[in-house]
Amino acid sequence: MGxxxxxxxxxxxxxxxxxxxxxxxxxxGGRPIDGGRNWRDGRRILGDGKTWRGFFxxxxxxxxxxxxxxxxxxxxxxxxxxxxxxxxxxxxxxxVGDLVGSFIKRRLNLPRGxxxxxxxxxxxxxxxxxxxxxxxxxxxxxxxxxxxxxPLIHWSxxxxxxxxxxxxxxx
Amino acid sequence: MGxxxxxxxxxxxxxxxxxxxxxxxxxxGGRPIDGGRNWRDGRRILGDGKTWRGFFxxxxxxxxxxxxxxxxxxxxxxxxxxxxxxxxxxxxxxxVGDLVGSFIKRRLNLPRGxxxxxxxxxxxxxxxxxxxxxxxxxxxxxxxxxxxxxPLIHWSxxxxxxxxxxxxxxx
Numbered sequence: 001m002g003x004x005x006x007x008x009x010x011x012x013x014x015x016x017x018x019x020x021x022x023x024x025x026x027x028x029g030g031r032p033i034d035g036g037r038n039w040r041d042g043r044r045i046l047g048d049g050k051t052w053r054g055f056f057x058x059x060x061x062x063x064x065x066x067x068x069x070x071x072x073x074x075x076x077x078x079x080x081x082x083x084x085x086x087x088x089x090x091x092x093x094x095x096v097g098d099l100v101g102s103f104i105k106r107r108l109n110l111p112r113g114x115x116x117x118x119x120x121x122x123x124x125x126x127x128x129x130x131x132x133x134x135x136x137x138x139x140x141x142x143x144x145x146x147x148x149x150x151p152l153i154h155w156s157x158x159x160x161x162x163x164x165x166x167x168x169x170x171x
Numbered sequence: 172m173g174x175x176x177x178x179x180x181x182x183x184x185x186x187x188x189x190x191x192x193x194x195x196x197x198x199x200g201g202r203p204i205d206g207g208r209n210w211r212d213g214r215r216i217l218g219d220g221k222t223w224r225g226f227f228x229x230x231x232x233x234x235x236x237x238x239x240x241x242x243x244x245x246x247x248x249x250x251x252x253x254x255x256x257x258x259x260x261x262x263x264x265x266x267v268g269d270l271v272g273s274f275i276k277r278r279l280n281l282p283r284g285x286x287x288x289x290x291x292x293x294x295x296x297x298x299x300x301x302x303x304x305x306x307x308x309x310x311x312x313x314x315x316x317x318x319x320x321x322p323l324i325h326w327s328x329x330x331x332x333x334x335x336x337x338x339x340x341x342x
Binding site for chain 2: 101104105108115116117118119120121122123126127129130137138139140141142143144147148
């Protein structure tokens with residue numbers, strides 16, 4: 001397998017996590033997961049940006065992407081059950097990583113939407129890779145490619161979403 | 172190889188990068204790498220925190236750690252030449268990642284020493300893993316363990332350095 005092909009397969013692998021991470025921009029809103037409650041430091045646990053609709057919508061969107069991927073490349077997954085479980089774990093992991101990131105940002109008193117450079121781009125990715133690891137993983141070279149290229153894609157995508165008026169800030 | 176043993180070997184592998192990343196706290200100071208010059212946005216290219224002495228001192232310290240590691244576990248490296256090259260690349264990669272991180276922070280107008288959560292803890296690690304990859308790498312499971320545990324160790328170490336009076340801020 002050539003280097004380029006190997007990197008493309010790595011992106012195919014991680015695709016549900018990307019969709020899960022991006023979808024709250026579209027599917028978000030509704031009741032916040034922390035119910036408006038504060039942590040013992042007097043600041044919000046997660047903030048208004050993390051909602052149940054965004055979370056479950058993201059998991060559903062990412063899992064659906066995995067089902068579509070299975071019908072395009074069944075050999076990559078082996079079975080629909082594996083594809084479904086993998087896509088669910090990648091999506092769930094991505095969104096749990098996102099929540100952990102928000103929790104850390106609130107504890108550091110960073111305002112909602114403020115960029116935590118690195119955490120925002122890599123937290124969801126590392127969490128998705130870790131949750132999915134027991135079912136199916138990628139090589140360490142593929143993992144490095146995802147770790148290096150994801151922040152670049154993340155910044156480009158956010159800048160695009162900002163230009164399209166979907167986000168109020170370009171990060 | 173058990174999971175714990177596997178994780179311990181991953182830390183043994185990455186040790187030169189840790190030393191290279193931490194040593195500027197002790198070996199730092201001197202002339203800044205950017206020579207005091209500004210980028211086209213009117214802000215410093217890297218800032219006073221990144222110095223030639225910190226950079227070369229860090230590469231030297233990390234490479235020396237690799238030589239010591241070779242004499243403790245020669246079988247892990249195969250040859251002194253491999254251990255030396257690996258430690259050099261891990262250290263050089265860690266410090267290049269640190270410089271890239273500073274460059275990004277200056278562009279985002281984050282003040283020197285301001286925490287970029289994620290970038291500070293993972294930038295040096297991912298860069299070190301990428302530079303060293305052609306010589307010797309770890310498994311994807313080991314890589315995930317390093318990605319998850321390094322931020323926790325980084326925070327603990329910085330808090331310790333702050334408590335010891337080596338750093339003026341606890342991050």
